[in-house]
Amino acid sequence: xNKYAHGIVASxxxxxxxxxxxxxxxxxxxxxxxxxxxxxxxxxxxASEDGATPAVGKKKIVFSTFxxxxxxxxxxxxxxxxxxxxxxxxxxxxxxxxxxxxDMEKYISATNTAMLAGKGPxxxxxxxxxxxxxxxxxxxxxxxxxxxxxxxxxxxxxFTNVLDNVRVGESLYTMPFSFxxxxxxxxxxxxxxxxxxxxxxxxxWSDFMKTAKAMTTSGGLPSAxxxxxxxxxxxxxxxxxxxxxxxxxxxxxxxxxxSFTGLMKQVKAMFDEGIVSKIGRGANAYFRSVQINSPKxxxxxxxxxxxxxxxxxxxxxxxxxLYAKPHAQDTSAGGYFKTYRSVAISANSxxxxxxWDFVKFMLSEDMQSPATTTGFPINKAAxxxxxxxxxxxxxxxxxxxxxxxxxxxQVDGEMLSGLDSYVNGAVHSTKNDNSDxxxxxxxxxxxxxxxxxxxxxAVANLIQNKAMTVLNE
Amino acid sequence: xxxxxxxxxxFLGPSLIGFSMFYLIPFVLGVYASFTDSAFGGRLVGFxxxxxxxxxxxxxxxxxxxxxxxxxxxPLLLTLSLMLxxxxxxxxxxxxxxxTSFMLPLVVPVASIVTVWQIFFDWNGTLNAWLHELGLAxxxxxxxxxxxxxxxxxxxxxxIGYDMILFxxxxxxxxxxxxxxxxxxxxxxxxxxxxxxxxxLTPTLFFVLLISIINSLKVFRETYLLAGDxxxxxxYMLQHYMNNMFFQLDVQKLTAAATLMVGCIVVMxxxxxxAERRFRDNTE
Numbered sequence: 157x158n159k160y161a162h163g164i165v166a167s168x169x170x171x172x173x174x175x176x177x178x179x180x181x182x183x184x185x186x187x188x189x190x191x192x193x194x195x196x197x198x199x200x201x202x203a204s205e206d207g208a209t210p211a212v213g214k215k216k217i218v219f220s221t222f223x224x225x226x227x228x229x230x231x232x233x234x235x236x237x238x239x240x241x242x243x244x245x246x247x248x249x250x251x252x253x254x255x256x257x258x259d260m261e262k263y264i265s266a267t268n269t270a271m272l273a274g275k276g277p278x279x280x281x282x283x284x285x286x287x288x289x290x291x292x293x294x295x296x297x298x299x300x301x302x303x304x305x306x307x308x309x310x311x312x313x314x315f316t317n318v319l320d321n322v323r324v325g326e327s328l329y330t331m332p333f334s335f336x337x338x339x340x341x342x343x344x345x346x347x348x349x350x351x352x353x354x355x356x357x358x359x360x361w362s363d364f365m366k367t368a369k370a371m372t373t374s375g376g377l378p379s380a381x382x383x384x385x386x387x388x389x390x391x392x393x394x395x396x397x398x399x400x401x402x403x404x405x406x407x408x409x410x411x412x413x414x415s416f417t418g419l420m421k422q423v424k425a426m427f428d429e430g431i432v433s434k435i436g437r438g439a440n441a442y443f444r445s446v447q448i449n450s451p452k453x454x455x456x457x458x459x460x461x462x463x464x465x466x467x468x469x470x471x472x473x474x475x476x477x478l479y480a481k482p483h484a485q486d487t488s489a490g491g492y493f494k495t496y497r498s499v500a501i502s503a504n505s506x507x508x509x510x511x512w513d514f515v516k517f518m519l520s521e522d523m524q525s526p527a528t529t530t531g532f533p534i535n536k537a538a539x540x541x542x543x544x545x546x547x548x549x550x551x552x553x554x555x556x557x558x559x560x561x562x563x564x565x566q567v568d569g570e571m572l573s574g575l576d577s578y579v580n581g582a583v584h585s586t587k588n589d590n591s592d593x594x595x596x597x598x599x600x601x602x603x604x605x606x607x608x609x610x611x612x613x614a615v616a617n618l619i620q621n622k623a624m625t626v627l628n629e
Numbered sequence: 630x631x632x633x634x635x636x637x638x639x640f641l642g643p644s645l646i647g648f649s650m651f652y653l654i655p656f657v658l659g660v661y662a663s664f665t666d667s668a669f670g671g672r673l674v675g676f677x678x679x680x681x682x683x684x685x686x687x688x689x690x691x692x693x694x695x696x697x698x699x700x701x702x703x704p705l706l707l708t709l710s711l712m713l714x715x716x717x718x719x720x721x722x723x724x725x726x727x728x729t730s731f732m733l734p735l736v737v738p739v740a741s742i743v744t745v746w747q748i749f750f751d752w753n754g755t756l757n758a759w760l761h762e763l764g765l766a767x768x769x770x771x772x773x774x775x776x777x778x779x780x781x782x783x784x785x786x787x788x789i790g791y792d793m794i795l796f797x798x799x800x801x802x803x804x805x806x807x808x809x810x811x812x813x814x815x816x817x818x819x820x821x822x823x824x825x826x827x828x829x830l831t832p833t834l835f836f837v838l839l840i841s842i843i844n845s846l847k848v849f850r851e852t853y854l855l856a857g858d859x860x861x862x863x864x865y866m867l868q869h870y871m872n873n874m875f876f877q878l879d880v881q882k883l884t885a886a887a888t889l890m891v892g893c894i895v896v897m898x899x900x901x902x903x904a905e906r907r908f909r910d911n912t913e
Contacts, residue, residue, distance in 0.1 A: 268878055289878040407686070597859065604752060610769070618772055621862040628686035629873055 214243040217511050220277035222249045222263045222284050225497070227529050235517050242510055247277065260284055271295050271502065278505035279514065282330050282498050290500070291329050297501040298327040302512045309516055314534050317583045318493055331515055332495035333524070334531025337454075337478065337578055338586050339491055340381070340443040341461045344475040347442055350374040356479040357581055358489035361393055364482040365422075368431045371442055377469065379433035379441035386427045386434075386606040391599045393419060395592070397484055402594065402623070409594075409623035416619075417612040424606055439468040447494070448478060449530050451542050452552060454575055455567060460559050477571060478578055490583035496531040532579060539579065543572050597622050656891070663884035678885040688886065691870040694777075694863060699845045702781045706841050707834070710789045714796035715826070728797075731790040739787070743854040750779055750855075776861045783855075784848050791844075792837050799833030800826070828912070835905040839898060846894075 221228060225248075232244045251259035267285055270276040272295070282290075290296050300323075303309050311319065318335050319328065340356075352370045354363065368380030383389050394401055394416075401410050410416065426432045433441060444461065448454045458476040465473035480491035499518075501511045517523060524538035527546070533539050546552070547569050554560035598619055605615040663678055665671035682688050717728055734742075749755045750770040757767035770779055807825050816824070827834075849868030856864055858873055867890060874883040 272878060272880065286876075286878070293878055593859070604769075609752065618861070622859050625687045625690065625859060625862065625865055628690075629688070629870065629877070 214241055215507055215510050217242065217244045217279060217507050217514060218247060218277040219244055219279040219281075219514075220247045220267065221281035222251070222260065223281065223497075224248045225529075227523075231514075231518050231523055234523075235514055238517075239513075242514070244514060274504040276502050276504065278502055278507050279511045280500055280502065282500045283496070287330055287498075287500060291324055295503050296329040297503045297505065297508055298329060299331055299501065299512070299515075300326065300328045302508070303328070306512070306516065313536055314519065315532075315536060315539075315579065317490070317580055318495070318534060318585075321493075321583050321585050322495060322498070330495070330498040330500045331519070332534055333497040333499070333518060334529070334533055335493045335495045335582075336531060337448040337491065337582055338494055339446060339448065339481050339578065340479040341446040341458060341476055342443045342479050343462065343465055343472045344477055346376060346465075346469070346472040347371070350376050350442070356482075357491070357577070359480075359482045360484065361482045365426065365431075368426070368442075372429075372431050377440055377442055377472075379430055380443060381432045382439075382441040382444040383432050383434060384445075385603075386423050386432075387599045387602045389426075389432060390420060390423045390602050390606075391595045393423065394598055395484070395595055402627070404627065407624075407627045409620055409627055411616050411620040411623055417616050420602060420605060420612045420616065424612075427606070439464045443479065445481070446478070448532075450527065450532060451539075451546055451572060451575060452527060453530075454478065455546075455552075455565055455571065456554050456558070456560065458571070459554070459565055463559070477574060480578060480581065483584055488583060490581050491578055492584045492586050493582035494586040543575075546572065593626050594623055597626070659884045660888050662880055663888045666881065678881040679889065682882050682885045682889070685882070687865070688867075688870055688882075690862070691865055691867045695846065695866040698777060698780065698784075698848065698866060699842055701777070702784050702845045702848070703838065703841045705781065706785050706788055706792060706845075707838065709785060710792035710837075711796055711830075713789065714793045714800055715822075717793070718797060718800045728793075731793055733790065734787050735790050739851055740854060743851065746779075746783065747855060771856055771864075772861045774863055776856070777863045780848060780852055780855070780864060783851050784845060787851070788841065788844050792841060795833060795837050795840070796830070799830045803829045831908055831912075832905060835901055835908075839901055842897070843894070846890075 219228070219232070228246055228248075232246055236242060236244060249259060249263045251263075264285060267276060267280065268289075271290060272293070276295075287296065303311060315335070318332060322328065322330055322332060350371045351374060352367055354367045359367065364381075371380045372378065397419075401413075401416060402408075403410070423432075427434070446457055446461065448457060458478070462473035462476040465476070483489060483491070499515060501508055501515070505511055519535055521535050521537040521541070524533035524535040525541040525545075527542050533542065546567050549567060551564045551566050554563050554565050556562040601619050601622070602615055604610040605612055664673055664675065666674045666677075713731065717724055717731075721727065747754070751757070752767070752769050752772065754770075756770065760767050768775055770776060803826065807829075808821055811821050811825060846867070849866060849872070852860060852864050852866065853869070853872065858869060858876075859865070860869065867886065871883055871886050874880075874886065
């Protein structure tokens with residue numbers, strides 16, 4: 157027995173610390189190991205608990221984040237000077253580059269434990285946290301009612317295409333401060349030469365495949381798309397047709413179907429025929445995947461990709477611009493975004509209204525418009541201001557450590573205006589590969605098929621079995 | 630006597646406190662948590678977590694794979710380690726060296742060995758390269774029904790030394806005169822083995838069986854390091870399920886599964902100990 161206890165001690169240890177804390181009762185400060193948040197006590201008076209009583213002391217909001225962000229520090233300082241009755245305690249994790257992964261793990265498990273015990277921070281940046289699990293166990297507060305009740309908050313001031321698409325059902329649990337655009341970069345001139353017409357705002361992957369075939373047969377560049385590898389494209393296409401392969405309510409996967417092996421074969425054929433290629437890093441293809449981090453980054457990235465394209469075809473690469481990534485057949489038309497720096501309010505927080513007020517402050521135009529931080533601001537006015545500033549500037553210096561080595565980049569106003577429709581049209585949220593287990597599975601397992609080592613059916617069966625395990629846990 | 634009691638407590642205290650702190654109390658709390666809803670400090674919900682758990686097809690799959698593994702691995706391990714013990718109990722060239730070498734897997738850290746195994750059994754690994762050289766079709770060792778045999782081999786490799794030592798101790802406690810008398814009366818080797826060795830080794834056998842079963846439930850570490858959190862179907866065992874539940878913060882299912890597993894082990898241990906007692910009563 158003693159021996160065996162090893163096996164379950166991990167689970168029980170967790171239980172000990174947590175239930176132990178709860179058992180010892182109420183408001184007592186019980187330190188959860190690894191979590192230096194003391195919970196949500198009032199620093200001066202423990203009496204004014206529910207926020208209604210005028211505070212003698214300050215109300216304290218604990219804000220936990222892994223990444224160090226100067227923006228947070230600045231915002232907190234400013235907010236505290238505007239609201240003398242509020243104290244915001246920023247808890248960022250002390251990580252080093254050398255031990256980053258271990259530090260992240262440490263932060264995640266400490267925060268998980270604290271959240272489960274109901275002793276977590278009031279406000280937390282969820283970028284690296286398993287917030288899906290938090291939502292599943294109702295540990296996060298729904299921000300929608302807070303937004304609706306707040307008369308000073310106008311949802312239309314923000315990019316609702318992003319906000320509405322990070323919802324879970326009807327509830328909004330995570331508030332992104334900024335986002336990236338995920339799309340294709342392509343040279344308008346080179347594409348026009350092929351004479352192929354398409355509407356990238358509404359194309360699905362199968363539309364794209366047709367377009368791609370037409371483009372390569374026109375005799376210009378050898379490939380239509382440069383992509384990491386067939387397994388990634390397959391993963392992408394499965395996520396795009398998710399409902400075709402996975403039925404989460406019935407807990408059933410359909411990867412052993414002919415449509416999945418068909419898709420695998422289709423992807424392989426496209427790579428075999430060179431329509432999609434993983435060599436050449438995009439220089440020899442009409443499209444390549446890009447992530448655009450900000451208006452400034454848009455101009456710079458397009459410049460860099462254009463130069464790379466020139467290495468392959470001298471006359472191309474002068475008119476690079478962003479195209480929307482094809483979307484799934486059974487979802488609505490539009491491009492893709494990826495949120496950056498999202499926060500959530502703990503469902504167990506005693507200072508939810510105060511925390512929301514601070515979030516709102518972080519979302520305000522003044523806080524969001526400085527172009528010093530990465531990401532497109534979620535605030536529309538701040539975005540407009542950034543564009544305007546950039547146009548006024550006329551030119552800016554590229555990143556010193558980037559491929560352009562600090563060369564000046566001219567601001568192309570027309571190009572920036574073209575960005576609008578993409579910023580407003582991105583409606584699909586891109587998840588991290590590792591947060592999406594099934595996608596990770598498909599990517600690792602299908603590699604053997606694309607390398608020609610296993611049959612499509614054998615791989616499909618493997619994926620099917622594992623997918624069923626994941627879905628039925 | 631009072632002084633004795635104090636000394637007793639003094640010596641036992643530290644380990645008792647440690648045991649309660651890290652094993653007993655957490656386990657009791659875990660059992661409690663398995664009867665509550667949502668995270669911690671939830672309401673009591675009776676057996677609904679257990680119902681959910683048994684409803685989960687993956688849990689049932691994991692449990693059956695665990696049983697299958699134990700059913701294959703333990704008898705094999707017992708047979709092999711007993712054979713080895715009998716062999717090494719005789720005068721043999723380099724005997725003490727051989728004994729030591731079989732103990733080595735116990736002290737080698739698993740993580741360091743697993744990398745070698747991984748390279749060896751990978752789809753593009755060493756073993757398949759050899760097969761290819763010999764003109765044979767390669768086998769996807771970790772992603773086919775072969776995968777369980779590999780874990781069985783690993784389990785045997787890891788535990789054979791330990792079991793062997795236990796058996797050796799048992800063998801050496803059998804008086805030599807029994808064998809001498811038997812051989813004087815003309816009993817053959819097989820006969821001696823069946824009627825002397827096995828009979829007098831039975832108490833040891835029960836103990837080794839118990840330890841081996843419990844060790845077979847701990848093979849997770851090797852499997853996890855070898856094949857990750859979602860291995861090939863056959864390798865997906867109870868600890869995988871619990872591990873994945875832990876990472877999904879599903880404390881209810883996790884504690885319910887752990888409680889259920891402990892329940893089964895307690896029942897099994899009780900049964901084994903009773904069988905052993907009955908056996909001893911019968912022989913005496």
